[in-house]
Amino acid sequence: MCLQTSYFPDDHTGEIIAQGLQDSLASWKLREDSLVCMTTDSGSNMIKALRLTEWPNLQCFGQTSQCHHEWYERSTD
Template sequence: MQFYSATTDLWSSRTMQPYLSLTVHYINTNWTLRSICLQTAYFPDNHTGEIIAHGLKDALSSWGLSEERLLCMTTDSGTNIIKALKDNNWPSLQCFGHRLHNAIENGVKDPRIDRAIGVCKKAVSAFSSSWKKRRDMTEVQAELGLPQHLLISESPTRWGSRQKMIKRFLEQEKAITRVLGADKNHLHQVILFPHGKIWKY
């Protein structure tokens, strides 16, 4: 390929091990856009802009990619990754999805929304920490003809995970209400959600 663009991201595994990913994008001779993840490398060093800059330079070099042919590198809005690209003097573009996520987060800062999200999180936590509730949930789902899906936890670093958590919560609302309502060891209080009722746990 004559020229290419790239995306990179720092992320943590489920065991909280840090990794640096690198994906390249290019148009081949048939005018087809191709994207190839070249590496997801263990990155235990401090995540300063300077160290990330060196890590990215090494990554391109190890794949024989010329910095001069890099048209643009897309990243999230992290200050350290932005500094790394500036240090390398590489053209950069912030990820639209990440900027949209941040805009939505800022746009929904409202006590009522925070309260509803808090209810969802507490309910999800109640089921994730109790195998009995998960067992009961499966039985109730079968009785109600609901999909046998697990609840989804929100992860601040996973874009859209809050929306997925709420969507799954609403899908399973009747089952959640039945299981938590039958729990005599805790006091439950019903509060209003925009479309109906959910349990405050």
């Protein structure tokens, strides 16, 4: 479920994304201690944001599957 999509006019640093994620939870009156998991890509800025917030995360299955498929295709050439 997607509760919100936000525009980030600033740099996409881990710190700015972490603040944006925390602001989004607060705007929906959701508590951080009730957060089960964040599903994200494996971008270094997202990994850093989740490390800063100390939120549990799960890498996106679709992206992981695509990366493995691309690796396999390159290795069989």
